[in-house]
Amino acid sequence: MTPGRDPLFKMLDLATADRILDGAIAVPDAPPGYERAVALLATLAELPASPNQPVAGTVVTPPQTRRSMRSTRRRVALIAMAVAMVIPATAGVAYANILPDSVGHSLVHLMHRVGLPTPPDQERNDPQPAAAKVSQPPARTTRSAVETTSNHTGTRPSANPTEKTTSSGSTAAADTDPPPSSISQPAPPPASTTDGAPLPVVPTPHTRPTLPVRATDRPTPPATEPRVSRRTPQPTTQT
Amino acid sequence: MQYGSVQREAEFRELLAAAKAGDQQAIGRAYRRLQPTLLRYLRAVAGSEAEDVASQTWLDVIAAVGRFDGDEEAFRRWVFTIARRRVTDAQRRWWRRPRSVSFDSTEEMASSDDIAASAIDRQRAADHIRRLPPDLAEIVFLRVLAGFGAEEVGLITERPASTVRVLQHRALHRLARELNREAETE
Numbered sequence: 001m002t003p004g005r006d007p008l009f010k011m012l013d014l015a016t017a018d019r020i021l022d023g024a025i026a027v028p029d030a031p032p033g034y035e036r037a038v039a040l041l042a043t044l045a046e047l048p049a050s051p052n053q054p055v056a057g058t059v060v061t062p063p064q065t066r067r068s069m070r071s072t073r074r075r076v077a078l079i080a081m082a083v084a085m086v087i088p089a090t091a092g093v094a095y096a097n098i099l100p101d102s103v104g105h106s107l108v109h110l111m112h113r114v115g116l117p118t119p120p121d122q123e124r125n126d127p128q129p130a131a132a133k134v135s136q137p138p139a140r141t142t143r144s145a146v147e148t149t150s151n152h153t154g155t156r157p158s159a160n161p162t163e164k165t166t167s168s169g170s171t172a173a174a175d176t177d178p179p180p181s182s183i184s185q186p187a188p189p190p191a192s193t194t195d196g197a198p199l200p201v202v203p204t205p206h207t208r209p210t211l212p213v214r215a216t217d218r219p220t221p222p223a224t225e226p227r228v229s230r231r232t233p234q235p236t237t238q239t
Numbered sequence: 240m241q242y243g244s245v246q247r248e249a250e251f252r253e254l255l256a257a258a259k260a261g262d263q264q265a266i267g268r269a270y271r272r273l274q275p276t277l278l279r280y281l282r283a284v285a286g287s288e289a290e291d292v293a294s295q296t297w298l299d300v301i302a303a304v305g306r307f308d309g310d311e312e313a314f315r316r317w318v319f320t321i322a323r324r325r326v327t328d329a330q331r332r333w334w335r336r337p338r339s340v341s342f343d344s345t346e347e348m349a350s351s352d353d354i355a356a357s358a359i360d361r362q363r364a365a366d367h368i369r370r371l372p373p374d375l376a377e378i379v380f381l382r383v384l385a386g387f388g389a390e391e392v393g394l395i396t397e398r399p400a401s402t403v404r405v406l407q408h409r410a411l412h413r414l415a416r417e418l419n420r421e422a423e424t425e
Contacts, residue, residue, distance in 0.1 A: 008419070009412050017408040018389055021382040036418035037411055044283075044364040044383050 008033045251311040259305050266301055273318055280384040281322060283365045284377060288329045296322040312391070319385055320395045323377070370417065375410035378403060 011031040012020075019025050020038055023045055030038040257265035277296065281289035299321045307317055368376050374396075381392045389407065393400040 006412070006416070008416055012408060012411060012415075014404045014408050017411045018404060020411060021379065021407055022388075023383075033419060034411065034415045036422065037415040040364045040367055040414065040418065041379075041383055043361050044368065046361060 248310060251314070255304075255307070255314065259307075266304070269300075269314070270297060273315060276385055277318065277322055280319070280380055281326065283368065283380045283384050285326050285329055288326075292322065292325045292329050295325045299325070316387070316391055316394055319381070319387070323395060367414065367418070371410055371413055375406055375413065378407050379410050379414075382407060 011033055016025070016031060020030070020034070020041065023042070025038060027035050027039050027042065254265050254268055258269060274293065274297075278289060278293050281292050281296075285292045296318065300318055303321075307314065309317070368379050370376075371379065377396065378392055381387050381395060382389070387395065389403045390400045392398075393403045396403070398406075
């Protein structure tokens with residue numbers, strides 16, 4: 001059958017064919033006999049560029065791209081680098097003993113946990129010599145912890161005897177302070193962990209409030225000691 | 240002209256100037272704009288050779304972009320014209336090679352009620368278009384897959400737009416006739 005005699009051919013004019021190929025005519029509006037062709041062209045228009053490319057209406061979880069993995073790795077590396085820089089810097093500041101008390105004690109605890117050596121508590125808390133401690137009046141011990149802290153940090157230099165200017169012009173602290181302990185030397189254990197009892201505190205303006213001893217810092221009992229006997233005392237047999 | 244189209248045209252002029260100056264990023268941006276549509280068209284007309292033809296097309300575009308002058312639509316037509324010529328080159332090489340196109344399975348087209356549900360496999364739809372004579376199939380692919388109008392297809396295929404309209408009308412008629420015939424035989 002020639003196209004001219006085909007009734008299907010007469011159902012479609014040039015303008016409608018143009019609109020069908022533009023995608024402007026839906027299947028229900030297609031000329032009679034052209035529904036399948038219009039549906040096929042609509043399907044063809046959704047053809048993806050590649051066989052693996054998802055088509056419209058398909059929900060696909062996007063895989064983690066190499067770029068996003070790289071950015072995650074970079075973020076982790078940056079965080080690790082920041083931590084690696086902050087911890088030694090903070091430890092150095094703690095060694096220099098210029099941190100506030102609360103921060104310093106927290107850092108000391110943290111360093112104990114990690115296993116880093118720290119200066120002895122007494123040295124940290126009380127850098128002045130024993131002779132200077134004895135010369136201080138005991139009335140200063142009634143000061144609050146905040147005041148003693150502010151004295152120690154240098155906000156009131158007149159209250160700190162270690163910074164008294166000597167007649168020679170140099171400061172007493174420079175002459176009497178013990179040399180800072182080296183990091184390479186093993187630090188002595190904290191006072192609270194040696195025998196369980198805190199060291200005697202000299203009542204000076206530099207005295208800092210001692211932190212409560214945490215359960216994790218207490219010495220563990222020897223392994224030979226039977227723990228069961230503490231809870232349930234065994235009956236004693238008299239011979 | 241709307242502000243968006245003016246801005247887009249200005250962006251394209253910048254892109255084209257940079258591409259002519261050898262800026263690889265500008266070529267990359269043009270590639271990202273056109274490649275999905277180009278590859279979709281090439282997959283329909285060149286099958287498994289589509290990737291190679293697309294690569295050859297972009298090599299030609301890069302080599303000749305210095306001589307191109309026009310707006311974005313003209314650039315798009317120019318790229319597809321190059322692609323069409325590369326397809327012709329490829330077809331010369333493997334024209335007689337048998338293609339694995341199967342038309343024996345048309346279960347999805349049995350019921351006319353399901354036609355609108357897009358049950359036809361997309362690849363099979365492309366295969367149905369390939370059954371048409373090559374000049375008709377090419378026009379349908381350029382119209383539907385590449386999104387060109389009749390005038391643009393005429394510029395690409397070097398035919399008058401009126402001829403393109405007649406050919407696309409003929410293509411639709413043949414396609415409808417084949418599909419209806421297949422539906423009647425099942």
